[in-house]
Amino acid sequence: MDYQGMIFRPPSEADSILLQVTVGCSHNKCTFCEMYKAKRFTIKSDEQIFKDIDYAASKYRRIRRLFLCDGDALILPMKRLVPIMERIREKLPWLERVGTYANTKSIASKSVEEMKQLKELGLTIAYFGLETGDDVTLKAINKGADSARMIEMGKKIRSAGIKLSITVLNGVAGRERSMVHAKETGRVLTAIDPEFVGALSLMLTPGAPLNKDHKEGRFELIGAEEMLQELGMMIASTDLSDGLFHANHASNYLPIRAHLPKDRDKTLKMINDALAGKIKLKPEYLRAL
Incomplete structure (x- = not known):
């Protein structure tokens, strides 16, 4: 398999075939x-893509999932993406799922009918980085879309029958807008009603512009207890018809896996118990991206 640069994938794609069809991210401006x-x-x-598909077909017959890398494979025009999906179906007919990252730009580039076609060809799940439903924070982190656009594109991909896993980022609004971020994110998640929500906790990395803002005093990073308070408010503000809300990423202080709405009260109690010191939090040195 040909890989250019470091490859990233969602935690749930850990055991998937990683097929790199694009290099990098078409937006690549998030702070x-x-x-x-x-x-x-x-x-x-x-x-090269077809060569990698053929290689995967000969080497990975026991693997049942495939993930299209890098950050924005859905941005490919249909005349490129359809033959890739057809080749995957032809050469790896045993696959049960094909996934990809998606953003508002790439979703907007496809009609519902085109996304339904991709779904029929095997594209069954998309990972969508919402990060926050707070318009002020969306602008500050340079996501390239406001909450209304996020809702519109989230609903659009769901209407095509493609499962949607939305990523939200605790701590990304800083201290001042923490609770606003939590409530507004819950509002947007409720409006989209995805099958999956994955909550990560912000970790500042050296090359990220937000890290520079933090060092120069323009961004205030919240601590572990505030992250939990924010997460609790987010869950309390989220109404899903039948969705899985999980915060079991390596960056999180408290692993959570909750079916909403049925597990809401139990989950909020667990968060309150952790805040009261009854449940130990993950120490800082064990957190990871």
């Missing part, structure tokens, strides 16, 4: 993220 700063966004050649 909290440095994952793709060293990469210029490019689309790999069909020749």
Whole structure:
């Protein structure tokens, strides 16, 4: 398999075949993220992509999932993406799921009918970085879309029958807007009603612009207890019809896996118990990206 640069994937794709069809991220402007700063966004050649699919077909017959890398594979035009999906279906017919990252720009580039076509070809789940539902914070972190656009694009991909896993980022609003961020994120999640929500806790990395803001006093990073308070408010503000809300990423202080709405009260009690010192939090040195 040909890989250019470091490859990132969602935690739930740990056991998937990683097929790199793009290099980098087409947006690549989020202030909290440095994952793709060293990469210029490019689309790999069909020749290389098909070669990697053929290699995967010969080597990974027991693997049932495939993830399209890098940060924004859905941005590919249909004339490029459809043959890739057809080749995957032809060469790896045993796959049960194909996933990709998605953002508002890449979702907007496809009609609902085109996304339904991709779904029929095997694209069954998309990972969508919301981060926050607070418009002030969305602008501050340079996500490139406001909450209304996030809701519109989230609903659009769901209407195509593609499962949606939304990532939210605790701590990204700083101390001043922490509770606003929590409540507004709950509002947007409720409006989209995804199948999955994954909550991460902000960790500042050297190459991220937000880290520079922190060092120069323009951004105030909240601590572990405030992260939990924020997470509790977010869960209390989120109404899903039947969704899995998990905060079991390595960056989180308290692992959570809750089906909403049925596990809401139990989960909020666990958070309150942790805040009261009845449950130990993950020590800082064990947190990771």
